[in-house]
Amino acid sequence: MKGQKGEPGPPGLDQPCPVVRVDTFSPGNDQSWPNFHPPDPGHPMSGNSCRLFFPEDPIKIVRGQGQYMYDEQGAEYIDCINNVAHVGHCHPLVVRAAHEQNQVLNTNSRYLHDNIVDYAQRLSETLPEKLCVFYFLNSGSEANDLALRLARQYTGHWDVVVLDHAYHGHLSSLIDISPYKFRDLDGQKEWVHVAPLPDTYRGPYREDHPNPAVAYASEVKRVVSSAQEKGRKIAAFFAESLPSVGGQIIPPAGYFPEVAGHIRRAGGVFVADEIQVGFGRVGKHFWAFQLQGEDFVPDIVTMGKSIGNGHPVACVATTQAVARAFEATGVEYFNTFGGSPVSCAVGLAVLDVLEKEQxxxxxxxxxxxxxxxxxxxxxxxxxxxxxxxxxxxxxxxxxxxxxxxxxxxxxxxxxxxxxxxxxxxxxxxxxxxxxxxxxxxxxxxxxxxxxxxxxxxxxxxxxxxxxx
Missing domain, CATH: 3.90.1150.10 (Aspartate Aminotransferase, domain 1)
Known part of the structure; x- marks a missing residue:
């Protein structure tokens, strides 16, 4: 086969290929990580695009249990940041669910299977009634990319309003709507419109403002109006229900309902990104968007990270109206591993643990x-x-x-x-x-x-x- 070592390949690809490339941020001190020998920066196996935690003194984690992680020397660390292992690292019920289903069947969703139906039903019980259509995927980035497609198909519009310093994923489509990323790359696309982060500690409307929710929502209205004056049409407002990369921000109560009004009057939909904050993390509610009031319901909700406790699972929940518009394209949506029997078994187990362990x-x-x-x-x-x-x-x-x-x-x-x-x-x-x-x-x-x-x-x- 062309491209293998010693054989000719396409132009520029005729050099011997390494068997493995590990693309991480190389630590500066190779003595601080036992048994780790960082490759020469010029070596084809080295890469710096993915930054490690603690790059000057990285940790080699070999085991996790509950809220603890263990390095190769046996040292125990309290994990305060891993919102992927939602119900605890290697929770035995979640591990068992994956193992048992793997012993029976794991295939794609083109076949009938109880797990996907049961899982959709269980998720629907946690959400407002109108969010009753579910698409299963493998990562939060996939979920947000699909949400963007759904919004554009439903509205017939293209443009997106996002919050400053937002991050919604690493696919090209999502870097374009993530100021946290695009400002370091090619900059802001003409179809992306950035509203101020609703930060009442550092933003323009602070804790002493009489109504910061309305004030920040008015900024969204201003951004929408400015876009419309240029002939642009808004497809969606994208926001994490609690902006994470923006600095663990708690939007003022009433902000989302006000924003949703402005966006819907412009012909767009509201997308709530729950990837980092859903599944009971906020305590008071199962979903963080519910902090904005019982009457507030997004048009699309995206889920990832914690949904599978480390197993690659993600989901988009939306309304019948949005789903029908997507189906009307005649273009089939299919995801090879999304909604597989094992993924759904894991998702069900996570919900079980959340409930049983309160x-x-x-x-x-x-x-x-x-x-x-x-x-x-x-x-x-x-x-x-x-x-x-x-x-x-x-x-x-x-x-x-x-x-x-x-x-x-x-x-x-x-x-x-x-x-x-x-x-x-x-x-x-x-x-x-x-x-x-x-x-x-x-x-x-x-x-x-x-x-x-x-x-x-x-x-x-x-x-x-x-x-x-």
């Missing part, structure tokens, strides 16, 4: 306790600017001073590094990379919260003393 209520309880502990530290450590969150979705905004709220980016990096030394895995987000983000597995405990905050207190105390 993890939604647990997230509300532990998240509230963690917020309380963090709040107590704020008076002690001026670097803690804003502490915001709901359930087990929490952001701690580190600042250089209260007057300017300047992001404490370097300090945040230092804190994350020191926490790792204390076997706590945390990361940062936000435009200033200064927001500590907590999105642990849902089994994260009260004792975990106490331990993490105690270590954070000690680190900040030592940091302040060293500056003093």
């Amino acid at each position: 993890l939604q209520a647990h997230a509300a309880c532990v998240g509230s306790f963690l917020m309380e502990l963090l709040g107590q530290q704020k008076a002690k450590h001026p670097i803690l600017g804003d502490i915001r969150g709901v359930g087990l979705f929490i952001g701690v905004d580190l600042i250089k001073d209260e007057a300017t709220r300047m992001p404490a980016t370097e300090e945040a990096d230092y804190v994350v590094s020191r926490l790792k030394e204390n076997y706590i895995l945390l990361s940062t987000d936000g435009p200033g990379r200064n927001v500590l983000k907590f999105k642990p597995p849902m089994c994260f405990s009260l004792d975990n919260a106490r331990y993490v905050v105690a270590k954070l207190d000690a680190i900040l105390t030592g940091f302040t003393t060293s500056l003093g």
Whole structure:
């Protein structure tokens, strides 16, 4: 076969091919990772496009259980950031469900199978009644890409309104609607329109504004009107129900209903991206968009990450009207692995665990306790600017001073590094990379919260003393 070692291939491809290429951010210190030998940067096996956590001193994780991860030396880390292992790493019921179904059948969805019907029914019971059509896929990026197709087909329009610093996936179509990504690449496409992030701590309308929800929604209206004046037509407003990459933002109550009104009057639909925040993480509700009120219902909801607890599963939920418009194209939609018997068995098991272990209520309880502990530290450590969150979705905004709220980016990096030394895995987000983000597995405990905050207190105390 052409392209193999020693045989001619297409122009530019006639060099010997490596058997394996691992594309990661190469650590700068190869002594810090036992048994890891980073390739020469010029070697065809090296690549820097995927950044590791803790690139200067990466961890080789070999096992996970519950809210804990273990390195090859046996050290145990508390995982505060892995919102993929939603009900806990390697949950035995989820692992068993995948194993048992794999022993019987795993095929595509062109055949009748009970699992896909049962799973769609179970998901429908968690959602508003009109969201009753489900498309199953393998990743959040696939789900958002399909949501974009659905919106455009249903409305007959092309343009999209997104929030600043948003991230919706790594497919080309989604990088185009992710300011977090496209500003480092080719820039903003003419069909993409960016509205301000509804951030009441750093944005133009802050906590002292009488009605930030209406004010921020009016910015969306302004963006829509500006697009229409140029002859553009809005297909959709895309937003994470709680903007994550934007800095663990909690939109003001009433913001989404106001925005939906402006978007629908322009002929568009509302897409709620629940990939990082759904499935009970917010505690009060199963879906984060429900924080905006019982009467608010998106036209399309996308799911991923936590839906499969690490197994590649994703889903798009929408209305009959949107689905019918998509079917009317005559172009069949098919996904080879989406909705497979194993994927649906895993999804059902995740729902079972959430229910049996009451993890939604647990997230509300532990998240509230963690917020309380963090709040107590704020008076002690001026670097803690804003502490915001709901359930087990929490952001701690580190600042250089209260007057300017300047992001404490370097300090945040230092804190994350020191926490790792204390076997706590945390990361940062936000435009200033200064927001500590907590999105642990849902089994994260009260004792975990106490331990993490105690270590954070000690680190900040030592940091302040060293500056003093």
